[in-house]
Amino acid sequence: MITKHLVEALSEQNVTLSRFQEITTRLFAFGVISRDEAALEQRMYDEARRIESALQETFSVFGFKLVHDVKYQFFRLYTPGAQIPGMIEADLEPVPSLRTKLSSDFVAAALALRFLYQQAILNGASTLTDKDEVLIRFEELAATLQTQVKRPLPESPTERKQLLAELKRHRIIQVSSTFTIENEDAYIAIRPTILGIISEESLLAAISEKGGLAKAEDTCIQNSVDDIASEQTDEEEVTV
Numbered sequence: 001m002i003t004k005h006l007v008e009a010l011s012e013q014n015v016t017l018s019r020f021q022e023i024t025t026r027l028f029a030f031g032v033i034s035r036d037e038a039a040l041e042q043r044m045y046d047e048a049r050r051i052e053s054a055l056q057e058t059f060s061v062f063g064f065k066l067v068h069d070v071k072y073q074f075f076r077l078y079t080p081g082a083q084i085p086g087m088i089e090a091d092l093e094p095v096p097s098l099r100t101k102l103s104s105d106f107v108a109a110a111l112a113l114r115f116l117y118q119q120a121i122l123n124g125a126s127t128l129t130d131k132d133e134v135l136i137r138f139e140e141l142a143a144t145l146q147t148q149v150k151r152p153l154p155e156s157p158t159e160r161k162q163l164l165a166e167l168k169r170h171r172i173i174q175v176s177s178t179f180t181i182e183n184e185d186a187y188i189a190i191r192p193t194i195l196g197i198i199s200e201e202s203l204l205a206a207i208s209e210k211g212g213l214a215k216a217e218d219t220c221i222q223n224s225v226d227d228i229a230s231e232q233t234d235e236e237e238v239t240v
Helices: 002-012 017-030 039-050 052-061 104-123 138-149 157-169 192-196 200-207 213-219
Strands: 032-034 065-069 074-078 134-137 187-190
Touching: 002 017, 002 052, 017 032, 017 039, 017 052, 017 074, 032 039, 039 052, 039 074, 052 065, 065 192, 074 192, 104 134, 104 138, 104 157, 104 187, 104 192, 104 200, 134 138
Parallel strands: none
Antiparallel strands: 032 074, 065 074, 134 187
């Protein structure tokens, strides 16, 4: 009965059940669908927007929360009990086994990027683009990690490239196809999607004297779903 109702709702929007499954799997695997990506994800976002009510209803049955940011055109999926920035805390208990297994380097970098984004917004920086992205250089990320999060970047170039690829896969940053970490003039774009991952309260706790990385790791970023699909498609790979 549920499938029949779902198929009828989807057919009204000219979306097949198999396509619906692709979209939900994508959200489970990556936690986010953003229109500001390659053509494949653009189409998925447009279709997800048409069938948003069906997606919301399906995920809510299992306690998940699907958030649609209309302004910045992305969907983000949160696990049951996740603390969602800007929203009232859920009644459900968190489910640790559904949390993304993120590296401490990723958590630290995301906190540093959130700090840089907030500073740019508050200061009205000229590096703010028409998409509300904040442009920084790689050395700015390294310096902020040291001064605010008290943690260095990974030492090897390979680990640094892997970190940037992970940040891009979670739709936190954007880089050009010609970006290299060796190019001092190359920019990293911090996307406004960072606001949906780290709240201002979590950021302040992480960089305060009594806070720290461990507290932030427990309370903010670990809200995304498990990475069911760990392999990236060609269009999601980052050349750094």
